[in-house]
Structures are given as structure tokens and as C-alpha cells.
Amino acid sequence: MFDLHPNQLTDGHNERQLALQSLFRTLEDHSEGTVIVDEQCKIVWINARYADRFGFKDPANAIGKAVEEVIPNSQLRDVLKTGQPILLDLMDTPDRTLVVTRLPLKDPQGKLIGAIGFALFDEIQSLAPLVAKFSSLQKELAVAHESLAQARRAKYSFGHFIGECDAVLELKRQALRAAQRDAPILLLGETGTGKEILAHAIHAASPRAHKPLVTLNMAAIPETLLEAELFGASAGAYTGADKKGRIGKFQLAHGGTLFLDEIGDMPPALQVKLLRVLQDKEFEALGSNQVQRSDVRIIAATSAPLTKLIAEGQFRADLFYRLNVLTIELPPLRARLPDLTLLAESMMNKLAASGLGQHHLAPCAIALLSQYHWPGNVRELHNILERALMLSDKALLEADDIAPLLYPSAQPNHSSSTQSHAESMQAFEQQLINEALKNGKGHIPTAAKQLGLARATLYKKIANFKLEGAG
Numbered sequence: 001m002f003d004l005h006p007n008q009l010t011d012g013h014n015e016r017q018l019a020l021q022s023l024f025r026t027l028e029d030h031s032e033g034t035v036i037v038d039e040q041c042k043i044v045w046i047n048a049r050y051a052d053r054f055g056f057k058d059p060a061n062a063i064g065k066a067v068e069e070v071i072p073n074s075q076l077r078d079v080l081k082t083g084q085p086i087l088l089d090l091m092d093t094p095d096r097t098l099v100v101t102r103l104p105l106k107d108p109q110g111k112l113i114g115a116i117g118f119a120l121f122d123e124i125q126s127l128a129p130l131v132a133k134f135s136s137l138q139k140e141l142a143v144a145h146e147s148l149a150q151a152r153r154a155k156y157s158f159g160h161f162i163g164e165c166d167a168v169l170e171l172k173r174q175a176l177r178a179a180q181r182d183a184p185i186l187l188l189g190e191t192g193t194g195k196e197i198l199a200h201a202i203h204a205a206s207p208r209a210h211k212p213l214v215t216l217n218m219a220a221i222p223e224t225l226l227e228a229e230l231f232g233a234s235a236g237a238y239t240g241a242d243k244k245g246r247i248g249k250f251q252l253a254h255g256g257t258l259f260l261d262e263i264g265d266m267p268p269a270l271q272v273k274l275l276r277v278l279q280d281k282e283f284e285a286l287g288s289n290q291v292q293r294s295d296v297r298i299i300a301a302t303s304a305p306l307t308k309l310i311a312e313g314q315f316r317a318d319l320f321y322r323l324n325v326l327t328i329e330l331p332p333l334r335a336r337l338p339d340l341t342l343l344a345e346s347m348m349n350k351l352a353a354s355g356l357g358q359h360h361l362a363p364c365a366i367a368l369l370s371q372y373h374w375p376g377n378v379r380e381l382h383n384i385l386e387r388a389l390m391l392s393d394k395a396l397l398e399a400d401d402i403a404p405l406l407y408p409s410a411q412p413n414h415s416s417s418t419q420s421h422a423e424s425m426q427a428f429e430q431q432l433i434n435e436a437l438k439n440g441k442g443h444i445p446t447a448a449k450q451l452g453l454a455r456a457t458l459y460k461k462i463a464n465f466k467l468e469g470a471g
């Protein structure tokens with residue numbers, strides 16, 4: 001195909017020139033059409049075959065015309081604008097789709113002087129398997145994007161936050177007002193008081209509602225992975241599975257809201273980086289020095305005593321002041337007992353729908369629940385009711401059905417009647433911890449939450465008891 005004579009190849013000066021000429025001739029001979037335009041995108045040359053395809057019997061009649069007057073869907077003007085080739089593309093013509101290549105033409109000094117287009121072939125059918133695969137991959141991608149977007153929408157609105165007592169109405173008023181602003185929000189409250197529901201509701205009521213809501217729980221991710229989880233990692237920042245790089249939660253939440261749960265557990269080094277994002281709206285991915293802009297609204301939550309953590313040097317005061325702009329305190333369940341019946345009935349309705357049968361609470365059961373101190377708050381109420389429903393067939397639950405679940409140690413335990421008070425208490429605590437670990441499938445932060453204990457306290461207790469499966 002390349003009609004170079006072997007002697008000509010030994011001439012180093014001519015080699016490149018000959019190769020270029022030969023390449024052009026080969027493409028010209030074997031393509032369906034060739035067109036060359038000048039820097040104004042006017043046709044300076046078109047071969048007869050190509051001109052004929054567009055209704056010009058004599059190619060000379062196409063010369064001097066703007067390329068689009070002859071080839072309506074030509075993109076050669078884009079090549080002139082960008083100076084970049086379009087190596088492979090599909091172009092529709094009135095009778096068929098062509099596979100085309102478009103290249104910029106430059107003079108020896110590199111100045112753009114025009115562009116050249118080749119219609120490589122019109123046998124689009126030969127590309128059918130490739131095109132079919134491409135369109136099926138595109139469809140799969142669209143489905144995956146949709147389900148990801150679904151996962152990043154708010155799951156709860158203010159309607160899901162059950163409660164009508166004065167404290168809760170005031171809480172909802174504050175949250176609704178905060179939703180309209182763009183400053184960070186800090187949600188404070190004991191474990192199980194509904195901070196996560198409220199974060200979702202705030203996002204759903206904010207002007208960012210149609211953008212993603214992304215959540216990261218600081219206590220649930222090992223410290224070594226947190227930075228990449230939050231800010232992303234550039235390719236090569238890692239070895240192993242993540243060596244391709246990673247998109248961080250800040251990028252995923254772009255335009256929307258980032259909910260940072262258990263902010264009190266954020267490692268000090270990351271606190272500095274978060275502070276910078278809050279101040280300057282800038283950050284860099286792990287292993288990259290490229291500065292990225294962040295348009296993310298932060299909602300942070302914690303059940304930890306932040307002021308105590310600051311005093312102990314575990315939480316930065318400057319970060320606290322940045323976060324502590326719109327602060328909302330969620331009251332514990334024991335401070336909103338008027339809502340207990342409403343909460344319990346709503347939970348029992350949901351549990352009934354999940355197949356546990358419709359139950360109600362007798363006044364004596366409600367009185368008993370109202371006396372309890374609820375260290376695990378609304379989450380604990382849900383657990384107690386779920387267990388009561390599983391254990392009883394009665395439609396109307398009474399105090400006797402609930403008491404053993406609230407105060408198991410108060411129940412007679414004949415096998416341990418010879419134990420001292422301290423031994424009984426220890427056995428009881430061990431049993432509680434074992435149960436929480438079982439419920440949480442060995443996950444210590446989950447078990448700690450259920451028990452209303454700090455993680456560090458639970459670790460210590462487990463070490464003392466030498467519990468099996470503490471994981």
C-alpha cells in the first residue's frame with residue numbers, strides 16, 4: 001500500500017515527507033470521502049466521490065463554500081476552534097451514517113491553517129456489535145446513576161420526626177429556620193434522639209433539596225481511611241485495591257449537603273482540614289496538590305460532650321466555633337414524655353405492618369414507660385417495643401409485659417440467689433453487653449450506641465469481662 005521504494009527509505013530527509021504523502025494517498029484512496037478546509041472553514045479541496053454524495057456532480061462547485069453548506073453536519077469548524085483532532089465519530093448524512101475522522105492541519109511552525117476530514121467508511125453495520133454494546137452500557141450507567149441519586153436523597157422529612165410537645169415544636173421551628181440558611185448546622189443530643197432524621201429533614205427543606213445528601217459517620221470508618229473517604233484520593237495515592245483513586249464525600253455532595261455524624265470522633269489531623277474547607281471552601285484530595293472548590297453545606301452531629309473534648313484537647317476549639325453557628329439541641333426522650341404515647345403508637349403501627357401484628361399499650365404500660373429514664377432514647381423505645389411485640393401475643397400490652405424488658409435485673413433469678421449484689425450487677429451488665437454485641441453483629445460503635453455508652457467505655461468493659469466475640 002505504501003508505495004515507497006526501499007532506496008527512498010534510506011534518504012532520511014525525505015522519509016517523513018514520503019510517509020505523510022503516502023498516508024494521505026492511502027486514506028484518500030480507501031476512504032469514502034475526503035475534504036480539506038482553510039482556516040475560515042471554507043472548502044479548498046474535496047474529492048469527487050465525497051462531493052457527489054452531497055449532490056455536487058462537479059467537485060469544483062463546492063470549492064470556496066463554507067463546509068456546512070456542502071456537508072451539513074460537519075464538525076470541522078470545532079477542530080479549527082480547538083486545534084484538537086476528533087479521531088473517531090459518527091456523522092449523519094441524508095442517506096446514511098458515516099464513520100469519520102477529523103484532523104487539524106498545521107504549517108511547519110505549528111500554526112493552524114485548516115482542517116481535513118475523512119469519511120472512513122459507511123458500513124456502519126460492521127460496527128453494530130460495538131454500537132449495541134455501547135448503548136447497552138450507557139443504559140446500565142443511567143440505571144446505576146439513578147439508583148445512586150436515589151440513595152443520596154433525603155429519606156426523611158419533618159413529618160417523620162414524631163412529636164407534638166412544646167419542646168419538639170420549638171425544635172422543628174428552629175430546624176426549619178436553619179434549613180433556609182447556608183451556614184453549618186450542629187446537632188447536639190444524646191444517642192437515639194433523632195439527629196439523623198433531623199439532618200435529613202433539614203436537607204429536604206433546604207434550597208439544596210434537589211442536590212445530594214451524603215452521610216459519613218466518623219465513628220464507623222477506621223481513622224486511616226477517613227481522609228480519603230472525606231476528601232477523595234488521587235490515582236496512585238494508594239497501593240492495592242484503591243490505586244485508581246477515589247471520589248470523596250465532599251465531591252459526591254457537591255451542591256448539596258454533607259452530614260458528618262459523630263463529629264466528636266473526627267481525628268485531630270482531619271479537623272484541621274475540615275476547618276480549612278469551612279473557612280476557605282477549598283481542599284485537596286489525598287496525594288494531590290490540586291486545590292478543589294467545595295460547594296457543600298455541612299450538618300454535623302454528635303452525642304459526645306464537645307466542650308469536654310475541647311478541654312481535653314481532643315476537639316479543636318476553632319472548629320467548634322465554626323460549626324457552632326446554627327446549633328440545635330435535641331431534648332432527650334425523658335424531657336418529652338408527653339410524646340411517648342404518640343411515638344409508641346407510631347412505632348407499633350410500623351411494626352404491625354412488618355408482620356408483628358397490631359398491638360396497643362394499656363395505660364399502666366404507658367405509665368411504666370414514662371417512669372423509665374431512657375438512656376438510649378427513641379431508639380431504645382423502639383427496641384423495647386419490638387421485643388415486647390415479639391414476646392407477647394396479647395393485643396393490649398400491659399405493664400407486666402414491658403417491665404422485664406426495662407428492668408431485667410429486677411426479675412427473680414433463682415440460679416444466682418447466692419450471688420452478692422456486686423456479682424449480680426456485674427453478671428447483669430455482662431449480659432446486657434453480650435446482647436448489644438449480638439444485636440450489633442459484633443460492631444462495637446453500634447453496641448455502644450444501643451447501650452448509651454461511649455465507645456471507649458464499652459471497650460474497657462469488654463476488656464474487663466474478656467467477652468468472647470468482642471471483635
Ligand SMILES: Nc1ncnc2c1ncn2[C@@H]1O[C@H](COP(=O)(O)OP(=O)(O)OP(=O)(O)O)[C@@H](O)[C@H]1O
Nearest residue numbers: 160161162191192193194195196197303378379449
Ligand atoms: N422523633 C422521632 N420520631 C420517630 N422516630 C424517631 C424519632 N427520633 C428518633 N427516632 C428513631 O430512633 C432511631 C434513632 O434515631 P437517629 O438515628 O436519628 O438518632 P441519633 O440521634 O442520630 O442517634 P446516634 O447519636 O446514636 O447516631 C431511629 O430508628 C429513628 O427512626
